Amino acid sequence: xxxxxxxxxxxxxxxxxxxxxxxxxxxxxxxxxxxxxxxxxxxxxxxxxxxxxxxxxxxxxxxxxxxxxxxxxxxxxxxxxxxxxxxxxxxxxxxxxxxxxxxxxxxxxxxxxxxxxxxxxxxxxxxxxxxxxxxxxxxxxxxx
Numbered sequence: 001x002x003x004x005x006x007x008x009x010x011x012x013x014x015x016x017x018x019x020x021x022x023x024x025x026x027x028x029x030x031x032x033x034x035x036x037x038x039x040x041x042x043x044x045x046x047x048x049x050x051x052x053x054x055x056x057x058x059x060x061x062x063x064x065x066x067x068x069x070x071x072x073x074x075x076x077x078x079x080x081x082x083x084x085x086x087x088x089x090x091x092x093x094x095x096x097x098x099x100x101x102x103x104x105x106x107x108x109x110x111x112x113x114x115x116x117x118x119x120x121x122x123x124x125x126x127x128x129x130x131x132x133x134x135x136x137x138x139x140x141x142x143x144x
Contacts, residue, residue, distance in 0.1 A: 050113035
């Protein structure tokens, strides 16, 4: 009887390469989702911190010049928070601060801080992960 030669070694190499490729893609996906969740958490924290600052800022009920200066100060604080936690820079258009409505009775006024941000992919090789929207809004009662 004669032995037949089979090419099992070649098949094993191809299966190994496919397995390694799948494993690496899974790791990249896990890393991408983790980075997204980290940035989302940082955006929520930045918005809450901005709303806290705005709620305690007396200048938001002052003259229009004082209100504009206070809004700019709050935006800078939110931008600094994002820069120190994630290294991401935000523009003034991405941060929105809504001043308390003077028509509302005292004690019912609120301030709102919002961030609308599009995060670039942490791995630019994968184009389907580009421009991921990250948004957060925080509203707090204005302390007068």
